[in-house]
Amino acid sequence: xxxxxxxxxxxxxxxxxxxxxxxxxxxxxxxxxxxxxxxxxxxxxxxxxxxxxxxxxxxxxxxxxxxxxxxxxxxx
Numbered sequence: 001x002x003x004x005x006x007x008x009x010x011x012x013x014x015x016x017x018x019x020x021x022x023x024x025x026x027x028x029x030x031x032x033x034x035x036x037x038x039x040x041x042x043x044x045x046x047x048x049x050x051x052x053x054x055x056x057x058x059x060x061x062x063x064x065x066x067x068x069x070x071x072x073x074x075x076x
Contacts, residue, residue, distance in 0.1 A: 009055040
């Protein structure tokens with residue numbers, strides 16, 4: 001099963017983008033991080049397995065969220 005991974009990051013134009021990895025264009029563009037995150041999560045939840053990687057303004061990963069039937073490698 002392929003996991004769809006979306007990155008939430010601030011673009012050069014000052015807008016926050018939600019972009020599917022490997023895509024040439026963002027799926028979501030919004031003026032605030034919260035708006036971009038909300039819309040991207042809605043899209044990600046439609047996939048059977050997805051992940052949203054949230055970046056800070058400087059590009060460093062802040063958090064990640066996984067949605068769907070995530071196969072766990074470790075019990076617990």
